[in-house]
Amino acid sequence: MVTSVAPRVESLASSGIQTIPKEYIRPQEELTNMGNVFEEEKKDEGSQVPTIDLRDIDSEDPEVRERCREELKKAAMDWGVMHLVNHGISDDLMDRVKKAGEAFFNLPVEEKEKYANDQKTGQIQGYGSKLANNTSGQLEWEDYFFHLVYPEDKRDMSIWPKTPADYTELTSVYAKQLRGLATKILSVLSLGLGLEEGRLEEEVGGLEELLLQMKINYYPKCPQPELALGVEAHTDVSALTFILHNMVPGLQLFYKGKWITAKCVPNSIVMHIGDTIEILSNGKYKSILHRGVVNKEKVRISWAVFCEPPKEKIILKPLPETVSETEAAMFPPRTFQQHIQHKLFKKTQDLQAPAK
Ligand SMILES: [Fe+2]
Numbered sequence: 465m466v467t468s469v470a471p472r473v474e475s476l477a478s479s480g481i482q483t484i485p486k487e488y489i490r491p492q493e494e495l496t497n498m499g500n501v502f503e504e505e506k507k508d509e510g511s512q513v514p515t516i517d518l519r520d521i522d523s524e525d526p527e528v529r530e531r532c533r534e535e536l537k538k539a540a541m542d543w544g545v546m547h548l549v550n551h552g553i554s555d556d557l558m559d560r561v562k563k564a565g566e567a568f569f570n571l572p573v574e575e576k577e578k579y580a581n582d583q584k585t586g587q588i589q590g591y592g593s594k595l596a597n598n599t600s601g602q603l604e605w606e607d608y609f610f611h612l613v614y615p616e617d618k619r620d621m622s623i624w625p626k627t628p629a630d631y632t633e634l635t636s637v638y639a640k641q642l643r644g645l646a647t648k649i650l651s652v653l654s655l656g657l658g659l660e661e662g663r664l665e666e667e668v669g670g671l672e673e674l675l676l677q678m679k680i681n682y683y684p685k686c687p688q689p690e691l692a693l694g695v696e697a698h699t700d701v702s703a704l705t706f707i708l709h710n711m712v713p714g715l716q717l718f719y720k721g722k723w724i725t726a727k728c729v730p731n732s733i734v735m736h737i738g739d740t741i742e743i744l745s746n747g748k749y750k751s752i753l754h755r756g757v758v759n760k761e762k763v764r765i766s767w768a769v770f771c772e773p774p775k776e777k778i779i780l781k782p783l784p785e786t787v788s789e790t791e792a793a794m795f796p797p798r799t800f801q802q803h804i805q806h807k808l809f810k811k812t813q814d815l816q817a818p819a820k
Pocket residue numbers: 698699700754
């Protein structure tokens with residue numbers, strides 16, 4: 465039974481339309497420096513998202529180890545986003561996770577609708593598309609599949625794709641390995657602030673409470689990519705976000721006043737520092753503004769895993785060690801849920817403000 469009222473972008477894209485419905489046309493001010501994403505990705509001049517090689521993150525040679533950790537720390541402070549290579553998760557596993565996700569999205573829309581989420585009743589896990597919010601009525605050019613993948617005891621297996629048959633196994637192994645990588649990254653970021661190694665991990669909920677939520681983003685080909693966005697500009701609310709993609713460009717970062725298109729680095733994982741770590745570090749680590757653009761020629765798919773603190777249990781605020789007489793706390797204390805609400809509220813206010 466199809467209960468969802470949200471239009472699937474995939475159905476719209478495959479209907480052969482040459483112009484996109486007005487709900488998908490973004491306001492002019494959001495469409496700066498769009499260009500052709502394939503051309504943009506090839507450009508070598510200007511700032512580039514850093515690539516961080518994690519091979520030596522646990523090296524026994526303290527000098528070698530420090531050099532690696534220092535680079536990660538610098539990238540987190542300067543950009544807040546990076547391509548991780550030699551991160552310890554095998555190419556084969558990443559390939560298979562991606563194949564499984566692709567196989568799910570290759571099912572007919574009617575099949576996927578059996579997994580449809582129901583945002584109105586709070587069932588946010590499953591297959592979905594963005595619902596227009598009341599204020600702007602704007603939509604994004606993507607469909608997605610969203611579900612909690614770690615800790616294992618908090619998963620709702622009834623919503624996980626049953627096709628392909630290996631989806632559950634592969635996604636579970638991948639989630640577990642990412643969780644290990646998150647611990648490693650958090651320990652380097654802790655040491656980078658002069659904190660004890662396990663501190664940030666503890667502050668975001670530890671093994672029991674830090675939630676890993678996977679969102680597979682499916683961006684169909686778009687007949688008017690210069691007018692639409694796959695994902696509107698935002699910063700991630702998470703502590704960390706890890707992203708795989710199918711090597712089709714689309715991620716853009718707002719760095720030093722300009723939109724930069726991320727290159728597709730083979731076998732890398734794109735990692736974002738999210739708002740949670742930005743807050744805890746009192747702005748020393750950056751949560752960068754980014755967006756997803758679409759194109760006419762190729763379907764883009766990305767697999768984002770958001771590592772998030774529990775919604776209510778933890779008050780997020782700059783850690784005392786990051787605050788001093790000369791560095792006042794830049795963020796008021798808020799739970800994760802309050803932080804999300806605050807962002808929504810601010811966005812609504814901005815939209816209601818008279819156009820400049
Ligand atoms: Fe994001």
